[in-house]
Amino acid sequence: xxxxxxxxxxPVRIAKPDPAMAKLIMTQLGGPDGELGxxxxxxxxxxxxxYAQGKAILTDIGTEELAHTxxxxxxxxxxxxxLTPEQIKKSGFDAYFVDHTTGIYPQSAGGVPFSAESLQSTxxxxxDLFEDMxxxxxxxxxxxxxxxxxxxxxxxxxxxxxxxxxxxxxxRFGEALRDVQENLDAxxxxxxxxxxxxxxxRKKT
Amino acid sequence: xxxxxxxxxxxxxHQFALIDAGMYLDSHPEDExxxxxxxxxxxxxxxxxELYQKHFGPLTLFDAGTDKRWNWIDEPWPWEV
Numbered sequence: 001x002x003x004x005x006x007x008x009x010x011p012v013r014i015a016k017p018d019p020a021m022a023k024l025i026m027t028q029l030g031g032p033d034g035e036l037g038x039x040x041x042x043x044x045x046x047x048x049x050x051y052a053q054g055k056a057i058l059t060d061i062g063t064e065e066l067a068h069t070x071x072x073x074x075x076x077x078x079x080x081x082x083l084t085p086e087q088i089k090k091s092g093f094d095a096y097f098v099d100h101t102t103g104i105y106p107q108s109a110g111g112v113p114f115s116a117e118s119l120q121s122t123x124x125x126x127x128d129l130f131e132d133m134x135x136x137x138x139x140x141x142x143x144x145x146x147x148x149x150x151x152x153x154x155x156x157x158x159x160x161x162x163x164x165x166x167x168x169x170x171x172r173f174g175e176a177l178r179d180v181q182e183n184l185d186a187x188x189x190x191x192x193x194x195x196x197x198x199x200x201x202r203k204k205t
Numbered sequence: 206x207x208x209x210x211x212x213x214x215x216x217x218x219h220q221f222a223l224i225d226a227g228m229y230l231d232s233h234p235e236d237e238x239x240x241x242x243x244x245x246x247x248x249x250x251x252x253x254x255e256l257y258q259k260h261f262g263p264l265t266l267f268d269a270g271t272d273k274r275w276n277w278i279d280e281p282w283p284w285e286v
């Protein structure tokens with residue numbers, strides 16, 4: 001189960017509103033490579049992990065992703081404080097504003113609502129961990145793209161932290177994948193699903 | 206029920222009391238009786254957690270690291286029992 005800690009994982013303190021940027025950054029909450037999808041993906045997949053390391057890594061990273069959703073929410077919230085109707089119209093935030101005012105709604109930069117269609121939970125540890133490594137890279141490049149567009153150091157700072165975490169998570173998933181592969185029966189290498197066809201694992205049935 | 210299950214149920218019951226009372230306090234922040242109940246249960250929950258973790262391992266990542274090896278990864282995970 002989970003506990004809530006009344007703090008952000010990394011501080012977010014943004015002085016200047018920027019609704020146009022808020023709409024872009026929101027994609028890292030509810031977009032195809034966003035934090036909500038990441039948390040849902042890892043916390044769903046962990047049940048099918050056959051080995052202790054994978055279970056722990058998916059649990060811990062999935063938990064951290066939940067903390068990241070809160071950071072993105074805080075960034076978008078602070079970027080859309082005290083807006084005038086004029087600012088809303090000029091920035092292109094108007095379409096979002098009509099539906100959600102300045103509430104935090106998980107959607108992509110293109111306005112597509114959050115969907116579990118952007119993630120999988122296959123019941124196969126190898127397939128899942130490859131997806132997870134790809135997911136971390138996609139999230140990292142989304143942050144890279146955002147950093148190409150953001151000038152405000154108040155916004156860049158937490159985004160840079162989130163970007164670094166994608167790189168660390170990619171590394172950890174690579175290690176989890178290696179652990180799974182090392183535990184496969186050599187004769188069945190890649191042929192079976194180590195989560196379901198327990199005959200092909202060495203360490204544990 | 207095994208000793209481990211008993212110890213865990215003790216943690217669970219006290220934690221649930223805190224969650225439920227905390228939720229009530231969210232909408233009744235001045236209720237002194239509820240506050241007293243919360244404080245009493247918090248003490249009991251801490252004791253229950255200490256007892257469990259002494260014998261059966263860490264409950265959270267932040268409680269791990271007390272053993273020679275990293276026992277956070279030790280099985281079974283909650284969905285496996």
